[in-house]
Amino acid sequence: MTGEARQSFDGDAVLRFAPHVKFRFDEMRQAWIVLAPERVLLPDEQAVEILQLIDGERTVDSVIDELVRRYDAPRDVIAGDVVKMLQDLVDKKVLRR
């Protein structure tokens, strides 16, 4: 058994939270948090908005489309930010295909 190859993704990829990673609202802190092995992520408001769109059904492209619609911002700017954040979380094994 050896590690799988690095996961990269295209716009039509559907990402989901890795098993044993939990994205939930913490009542005490009144904030969304990500719980992963020995790691707690405290995403800011923008990151939360992206993570809320990671539902195991939307493709990366449709996540970007939705954010473009909400913010009325140039698509390439939003796409750059979103893909960078998602790739980082895939590398950290928080998200996977």
Added chain:
Amino acid sequence: MTAVEPPLALLAELTHRCPLRCPYCSNPLELSRASAELDTASWKRVLGEAAALGVLQVHFSGGEPLVRRDLAELVRHATEVGLYGNLITSGIHLDAGRLAGLVEAGLEHVQLSFQDADTASGDRIAGLAGSQEAKRRAASLVREAGLPLTVNAVVHRQNLDRLGEIIELAVALDADRLEVAHVQYYGWALRNRAALLPRRDQLDAATATVEAARARLAGILVIDYVLPDYYAHRPKACMGGWGRRFLNVTPAGKVLPCHAAETLTGLEFPTVEEASLSEIWYRSPAFERFRGTDWMPEPCRSCERREIDWGGCRCQAFALTGDAARTDPACALSPDHGLLVGVRADADEAAPDFIYRQHSAGSRRSPQLVSSPA
């Protein structure tokens, strides 16, 4: 001072009992006996209090937590009160049945220690024949059970040259993460420092190995690696700052801001029998003592990094200078930084034999607390 936030994580040291005898063990020199350990009901109460206080994750640790027969019951209780459960284990005594019970109880993740990549060396450092094989078996059980696996490798002079092989071992075991932890020198490790402190050239080679592996293994293996304090220029934010992120409950129920805090003299750490975790976190003098920045001496007090590294490690400051309230000597700005320069020269001498951890060894010889420049 800004408002005190609730802690993120609880290190639950269920026991000091352990089949291994690692010479850098982070348990104190005076190990608790089984008879002094908190019972199941007390641990359940502590887990409930932790969740109510805002703790998000619990790390079941020790010693070896698997020696506690009630481990699955405690994991289940943690799950029920909403805590994310990690198991920190040597892997000895882990079998499929035991693991299935833990998974069923809601365990989320296993951190498994390896003492080396080489079997003979791993067994020698752990002080237990057959341990390396048992660990390999434990790793496959964890992955077969579908749990994420972190390999923890404590590195030092006697295994650092094999860091590349340790990385390959973690990949071969299908680990998600490798935590490369340099030995921290207090307690048992301070006693064995001359046998453990790496040489500068070893360290530089290891750091280069990690950097190359990180690039090659991006997305396959996450490698956590921090430069060791004895070769550092700036201190680490030990525990994310005293009383800021973590709390630790010892087998006998003492509540500490970090697992090594009992090495500090002059602080009274309350027990879970005396007060609730919330009272201890927010109001005990021990947690207040080094919290925030008000306690800091110069050069910390006026330093722009004071809320980045929080003055470094109190236990290291105490171990090296005899005064826990001094700037961590790992900082190049510390007036005591020269102490580390002297110790580093020792790494060029021949390594003495290990003094293995054992019960009651602590009372026979007191640790060297103050080191003078060579």
